Amino acid sequence: MIAVMGAGAFGTALAVSIARGGEAVTLWARDADAVARMQADRSTPRLPGVELPETITATAETGSIPVEVPILLAVPMQKLREVATAHAAMLAGHPLVACCKGIELATGLGPSQVLAEVLPDATVALLTGPSFAADIARGLPTALTLACADGTVAEQLQKAIATPNLRLYRTDDVTGAETGGAMKNVIAIACGAAIGAGFGESARAAVMTRGYAEMVRLATRRGARAETLAGLSGLGDLALTCTSTQSRNYAFGLSLGRGETFDASITVEGAATARAVRDEAARQGIEMPITEVVTRLIDGALDMETALGLLLSRPLKEE
Structure with missing residues (x-):
């Protein structure tokens, strides 16, 4: 039972x-x-x-x-x-x-x-x-x-x-599994916003990939194993929620990108998670630019064009 x-x-x-x-x-x-x-x-x-x-x-x-x-x-x-x-x-x-x-x-x-x-x-x-x-x-x-x-x-x-x-x-690896499950919601919002704003599929792929890097960065700082994030709880969940309108977080991101009002009765876990992760990253000195942008978009402190400019103007570096 x-x-x-x-x-x-x-x-x-x-x-x-x-x-x-x-x-x-x-x-x-x-x-x-x-x-x-x-x-x-x-x-x-x-x-x-x-x-x-x-x-x-x-x-x-x-x-x-x-x-x-x-x-x-x-x-x-x-x-x-x-x-x-x-x-x-x-x-x-x-x-x-x-x-x-x-x-x-x-x-x-x-x-x-x-x-x-x-x-x-x-x-x-x-x-x-x-x-x-x-x-x-x-x-x-x-x-x-x-x-x-x-x-x-x-x-x-x-x-x-x-x-x-x-x-x-x-x-x-409980820490790795729960960090992946949390962070994929934040990245799904970012991906939805990119598509909603008309930035295209290539932009979404870039956001997913760099978002995955942020996910691994946070998880390993918390003591998780990087390979856990390559599994179902990380990469698998990321692939699903960043590409389907069945995902509430992705749908919420679409509304942000389109400048539309989202149904306030629908729970969007990634909104609270983005704020919590942004605060943790600031305390620990972890670089998480996509999470920062998502938080500012949710709070109305950025528009999509400015958000894109912030991400594209970051210093060029090795992957």
Whole structure:
């Protein structure tokens, strides 16, 4: 058995995939009315056309979560601490898998670090990599990274979560995996802005490549292995989110580049992450020009032409 906390599109998609793979899943949501609709209709507006398997039990009561089962925390990064703190007593004793991507704005911590602060005795893992909720829910082939410092727990979680269509690869480099998952959102905003402004596909390729260099620079300064970023949690996720309008961060970047207003109700993790990373880079003296430009674009301190000029006028150097 497995529990998923967070009945947004991604959390529900994971629940659907795992349930189809043969596991019973408890899916927790805050909204009791939404839970009642899911139980009655076996559907959710977050995933149109997807039927919830009968082995998913939706609930608004954390007391319904079975004891000691793995819990996947599929809540927005900036809400993770709030949820973990509010339910700390219940979460104690469960293996915890963070399924969000980003860096906490107030602290500069990644998801695994936030959980370790709130629940210092917990075994924490991270699920990340190139994936869209709709693809997972439809059973389309997807591969993700499962990062956990405890190899034995990682193998147990890998077997419990993986399905014939959802393939998991293990790593013990949690820092590398979560830094890649966070930074790819920032670079996706930059790529969307480049395309939205009409700078072209070649410009996007350049932003992706130099953005990847920033991702590796930050991750290795944090103690990660550079090769981790060449995997699913880094390069793989970067390739997906920088090229598809299904990515909220890329779509947000498109709106920036076009000078359009973006739907404020849509969570864009890369916006908060860009600010957090910009601040960390400044403290540590890490050169991250694309992240700096993205932050200034989001804050309205730059227009696209000026942003392009800043990047193109940087000193010529070896790659």
